[in-house]
Amino acid sequence: MKNIGKILKFIVPYWRKGSLNILLNLLSAVFALFSVTMAIPFLGILFQNEPAITTVGEFEYTLESAREHFNYFISQMIHTQGPTRALMFLSLLIIGMSFLKNLSHYLAMYFLAPIRNGVVKDIRNQVYDKIMVLPLSYFSETRKGDVIARMTGDVQEIENSIVSSLEMLFRDPFQIVIYLGALFYMSTSLTLFVMLLLPISGFVIGRLGRTLKHTSLKGQKKMGVLLSMIEETLGGLRIIKAFNAESMMRKRFQNSNSLYTNIMIRMQRRRSLASPVSEFLGTTVMIIIMVYGATLVLAEAGDLNSQEFIGYLMLFYLIIAPSKSFSGAMYNIQKGLASVERVQDVLHATNNITDRPGALPIKDFTKSIEYQNVSFSYDHFEVLKDINLVIQKGKSIALVGQSGSGKSTLADLLPRFYDVYKGDILIDGVSIKDYKIKDVRGLMGNVNQDPILFNDSFYNNIAFGVENTSHEAVVAAAKVANAHEFINASRHGYDTKIGDRGSKLSGGQRQRVSIARAVLKNPPILILDEATSALDTESERLVQDALFKLMKNRTSLVIAHRLSTIQFADEICVLHEGRIVERGKHSMLLKKDGYYRKLHDMQLFASG
Secondary structure (H helix, E strand, C coil): CHHHHHHHHHHHHHHHHHHHHHHHHHHHHHHHHHHHHCHHHHHHHHHCCCCCCCCCCCCCCCHHHHHHHHHHHHHHHHHHHCHHHHHHHHHHHHHHHHHHHHHHHHHHHHHHHHHHHHHHHHHHHHHHHHHHHCCHHHHHHCCHHHHHHHHHHHHHHHHHHCHHHHHHHHHHHHHHHHHHHHHHHHCHHHHHHHHHHHHHHHHHHHHHHHHHHHHHHHHHHHHHHHHHHHHHHHHCHHHHHHCCCHHHHHHHHHHHHHHHHHHHHHHHHHHHCHHHHHHHHHHHHHHHHHHHHHHHHHCCCCCCCHHHHHHHHHHHHHHHHHHHHHHHHHHHHHHHHHHHHHHHHHHCCCCCCCCCCCCECCCCCCCEEEEEEEEEEECCEEEEEEEEEEEECCCEEEEEECCCCCHHHHHHHCCCCCCCCEEEEEECCEEHHHECHHHHHHCEEEEECCCCCCCCEHHHHHCCCCCCCCHHHHHHHHHHCCCHHHHHHCCCHHHCECCHHHCCCCHHHHHHHHHHHHHHHCCCEEEEECCCCCCCHHHHHHHHHHHHHHHCCCEEEEECCCHHHHCCCCEEEEEECCEEEEEECHHHHHHHCCHHHHHHHHHHHHHC
C-alpha cells in the first residue's frame, strides 16, 4: 500500500481544504448520530414506556449528563404540554439535525472537489514534465503508445479509482469510529460481539481486492499495446494502404483488442462483487445482531431496553453504508494501484543526462568544437568508434556515408540528446558535460530531414522556442528561408494553421518553415540532418538557397546523402561502419578514388 502514500503526497498542497473537508465530515457524522439518538426518546414516548424524569442534578460536560438533562427536558414538556407536542418537537429536532448533517456533507464535498481535480492535474503535470526531461534513449526503448497510455489512461484510472475514493477515505473512517464509539456507549457487550464478526467480512473483501489489482495491471499493459498499434497505424496509413495490408492490420488489432476485452470482463466481474458481497455480509451481521440482541432484551439480560435496542439497530445500520462504500473504495484503490505503479515507472525513470553540480553557463563559443576519441553504442551495438574531429568556429563540416554509418548519431551527441560512452566532446576546450544543458542546446539550431512542425499557425511555428519576438522578425526570418511568399499567399497569412505536423504543406514548404525557425533563433551552431534529401529538384533549389543564407557566418555540421549539396563544405568526413575513413575537401576526396569517389559515382549513375 506504499503506492497510496505516493498519491496522497499530492494532497499536501491542499491541506487547508482537506482539513475543512475532514472537519465538515466529522460534523456530518455527529449530526447523523444525533438525528438517530433523538429517535430513542421519540420511541419511548410513542410506546409510553419512557420513565419520566422529575429531578436532575447540576449539568456536567459529559454524555451521561447531557442525556439526563435532555430526557428531563422532554419529560417536562410531556407533563406541561402533552406527548403530542413533545413528539412534534422531537420530529422537528430530527429534521433540523438531518438538514445540518446534509449541509455539512455538501460543504465537505464542496471543499473536496478542488482537491480531487487538483491532484489529478498535478500528476499529469509531473508526468509531462518528466517526459520533457527524459533522454531520447528512453523513448527508443519504450513504445510511444504505452507512454501515451500511461499519461492518459493510467492517470485517468488513478482519478476514477483512487482520487474519486478520497471522499470515502476522508469521510467513512471517521463516521465508522464515531458510530462505533456510540455503540460501545450504548452497549459494550453487544458491540464486542459485533466486533468479532467484522474481521471475517474484512478478510473476504480484502481477498477479492488483491486479485482485482493483478487483473487491472494486465489490463493497463494491454491498453498500452493497443494505443501503440493505433499510433503506428495512424503514422503508417500510407504504407498500409500501398501494400494492401488493411486486413492484416485489422486482424492484428482485433486480436489484441479481444485479449484486452477479456481481461476487462474478468476485472469488472470481480469489481462488481464488491457491492453484493459487502451488502450480503452487512445484512447477515445485522440479522445476527437482531437475533442476539432481541434475545437479551426479551430475557432482560442486557443493558438495553426495547426502544434503546431499536435505536442501537438504527445506529448500527448507519455503519453499514460507510462500511459498504469504504469496502468499495478499497476495491477501487486496489484497481487503481496498478495504474499508480505504471505512472511511477515513468516518474522514477532514470535520466542520466542532467546538469552536473556547478555546471557552467555558455552563451557563445570562440574557438572550436572537438570530438575526442568518441565512441557510442546502442544496446551494446557499437555505432561510433574512436571519432576524432575538430570543427573550427565559422567552418562547415559535412558528414557523408552509407545509411547506418553513424552520421546522425554523431550529430545527436553534440546537443546531448545522448551522452558518449567513451571519449568526450569539447566546446572551447571544456567538456559539454560541464556546461548547462539548456545553454548548450541554446547554441544550436536544427533542421532535420523530416521537419517537425506543430498543429499551429505559421507564426507560432517559426517563433517556436524564441521568447519576446516580433512579427517583423518572424517575417524577416521567413524571407531568408524563401517562405514568405507562400505564407503570405495563404488564407490567413502568418496566422494560417498548417495542420498536424504541417500536413497542409508540401515537403519543400515544411522544410522552409523549419529553416525559418532556425533563422529566427539565430544560433551560432547549425546542425543540418539531410535537410534536402526528400525534396524534388525545384523545392531542393529553394531550400538549398535558404540553407546557404542560413549557414553564412555560422559553424555548421551538415549530414547529406546528396553530395551536390555539400561540395562547398570546408571539410567532408566520410563515415563507414562508425569510423571516419576519409576527410578533406570535395575535389581532394574525388582524387583519392576511395569511399567518397564510390558514393559520388553511384549518385551520378543514379541521376544519369
